[in-house]
Amino acid sequence: MEIKDLYREIVNEHNLHPAHRGDMEAPTLVLQGVNPSCGDDISLQLKLDENDIVTDGLFNGTGCAVSQASADMMLDLIIGKSRSEALELAEGFMGMVRSTATPEQIEALDESAALESISHMPARVKCATLGWKTMQKMLNGEAGQVSTEGE
Ligand code: ZN
Numbered sequence: 001m002e003i004k005d006l007y008r009e010i011v012n013e014h015n016l017h018p019a020h021r022g023d024m025e026a027p028t029l030v031l032q033g034v035n036p037s038c039g040d041d042i043s044l045q046l047k048l049d050e051n052d053i054v055t056d057g058l059f060n061g062t063g064c065a066v067s068q069a070s071a072d073m074m075l076d077l078i079i080g081k082s083r084s085e086a087l088e089l090a091e092g093f094m095g096m097v098r099s100t101a102t103p104e105q106i107e108a109l110d111e112s113a114a115l116e117s118i119s120h121m122p123a124r125v126k127c128a129t130l131g132w133k134t135m136q137k138m139l140n141g142e143a144g145q146v147s148t149e150g151e
Helices: 003-016 065-078 083-097 103-108 110-120 122-139
Strands: 029-035 040-048 054-062
Touching: 003 065, 003 110, 029 122, 040 065, 040 122, 054 065, 065 083, 065 110, 065 122, 083 103, 083 110, 083 122, 103 110, 110 122
Parallel strands: none
Antiparallel strands: 029 040, 040 054
């Protein structure tokens, strides 16, 4: 299968059958992320336990297929990880879309690595990174909305 088809298939699959779409009761952290250039708007909700492990995560919102699929795949990956591991993965994802990630970083991204080809589509990069940026900001303890405006 060509990488382009794999990318399309994975994005489709996560849009048709998102595993982590919904609203959570009593999340530990909630943050909204918006990407005005495309119209993507997500609310990310995470639950962390006393050991700083992400025990559950959901997202809700509207937007293009890439933004929604990327958030769903991200949650697949970070549930069960510690705060610092999740932040490391976010760094790897940001590196991947800028073509600066190491092969180890890309491998650690598992299915999310299917979005690597997005680095050749600058208009879509903000869609793919929206969920990751929102997660980064909330796990770094920053408040306020995430917006890609002005980037
Ligand atoms: Zn988008």
